[in-house]
Amino acid sequence: MSESSSSNYRSSTSRTTTSTIQGSMWSPSYYLNLWNRSFSEPDAVDETSKTLLRLTEKYGDTHPTFKTGSYNEALSHAKSNFKFLLVYVHSQAHPDAQSFCKDVLFTKDFKEYIDTSFVFWVCDVSTSIGLRMSNQLGATTYPFLSMIQPIVIPGNQNLHHEIFQGTSLLSKSNVMTKINEVTSIYEPLLISARADHELREQDRFIRQEQDEAFLQSLREDQEKERIKREKEEQERLEQEQLEKEEQDRLEFERQLIERKERKQKLYIDEPTKSATTTKLVFRLNDGSKVQRNFLESETIEYVMDYLDTLIPDPIENYILSTHYPKKQYHNLNNTLKEEGLVPDAVLFLSEK
Template identity: 60%
Template sequence: MNSSSSTTTTTTTTTTTPNSNLSIWSLSYYFNLWNKQFTEPDSSEETRKTVLRLTERFGETHPTFRMSSYNEAVSFAKSKFKFLMVYIHSSQHPSSHSFCKEVLFTREFKEFIEANYIFWVCDVSTSIGLRMCNLLEVTTFPALSLICCNNVPGLTTSSQPVRLELFQGNQLSTKQSAMTIIRTSVSHYEPSLVAAKADHDLREQDRFIRQEQDEAFYQSLKEDQEKERIRLEKEEQERLKREREEKEEQDRINFQTELEERKQRKQKLFINEPKQKQPNGVDITKLVIRLHDGSKLQRNFLITDTIEFVMDFIDTHIQEPIENYVLSTHYPKKQYSDLKSTLKDEGLYPDSVLFLSEL
């Protein structure tokens, strides 16, 4: 009799004093923080361990749990435009055990949740679980909270996640009651979320179209710039070619002019041809010069005249620059490259035949 009474008392205490348990857990949480030098545990790792403990105890048939931190679960639900369902578990609360066994870890509830929601779980014994209890104002277990993660006109006033509903305790006592109350509550909010998603999709479509248009514009602009670059480069090449040709032509004209002026200056040196021995006793020599084109020149020179003087005479009769030629004899073969040497020094008297050849 006393044993039965003790059991009843213990059960009553466990199921009716959640706030006392929360206080104990709060003290435990802050004590753990002190022991860990105030370093927060990794919430993703806490979630992973919570899921592992639940699946080891209740099996693998359950809604897909987001194996991440709460903030990451919120971001994921937001990206999918779905409600986030948060389950807070308490291993010390008997109703949590029956909820997991009879509701959460069943095929029907799994299919119901996965068709409509993103599901995330935490344990009140962990730091993130305790914070979620305080944030969602949980008073008993089991506890399910419906979170809107998107900015939905009429439901939220900012981009922060908002708790729309909190289902806890006896509301989740059976699978049917849990699914019914969730479905009924969501039917009130879902049209607003659907409308917000439609607006979002329309904006995204417009943004995508604008992005495509911008990309097409920038691609066209890039192609036009490339064409303009090629055109300018071609014009620059043509300009440089034209300037080069003009310079070459001007250089040629200047060279021809200089060559002609030089020949005219030299021609004055050959106006008077010596015909006989000079009064000062200097003899003359008769030179016959065969040019490279087969023609020939003939003239009398003083034996004191230099090879350079003979070349100057030839220069007045040919079109090409004389610097490209040399005088020579056929036999014996000899080239006269010393321009300062006299005809007498080279033995080119009283007469001689010379040949003009290219260097």
């Protein structure tokens, strides 16, 4: 719409509407911070719900989608969705308001038209919220519609506020024409605001994706570092275990050698053949053969200690036995005489 046509429009509707802030009968301070103003609304949801219920019971369910809750909530919803807010203040006592509801508001095509691009909020002048909104928006007669552009214009903290009231609202085509004329003037601002919002959201989404990618990369690096530390710790423990086993093995071998060396000193002197000795021949596990004289009073353990000095492995892993008759010697405390290994015998050393 051109400036001249916009001016003509304002002039032609001056009897029934208040178009812009500059042409309003109200002071500019009235519109200041309309977006942030907090109304002290008693039970806004309850009062609004009752108003909607009364209207639908009387006029039916075919109507624009009514936004429930407070005015500020409706305005916030309109702003976040980049839509105009239409506020309808109803007066049950005014006959023109009845005609507006029946012939305009509660019709299918008006519902479809409003639901496409507007947020619609309703109050009743008979309620505390409705009376306050009627005074705040400057209603002088009914039916009354206020069309609010919810985006603050740069350099101006006031919200644009357009009102339509009285008999000019009794024609559906007239109402839609007036709304279209105002929409054509201020819709570019909403479109621009939506584009800026979408650009900011796109930038935010990109930053979020970048942050998520960074965090994912960080988590992966941390997981790799954790696995690396666990692997190094496992290798360290395994190495310590190997070193301990090697130390234990060396210590065992050392102790084994020392034990064998101590035992060797006990068998330096071999008893000479006599009536109290026996001659024992041993077949070792590696196939070699040795023989030695022992006193009849010596024990099986004494003989095993002697054999311990002849083999590299611990004697505890072996057992002494005869082939025929087959016998194993488990009782280490029995003497050679008690076991019948006199005056001589052949014994075999084999693994247990």
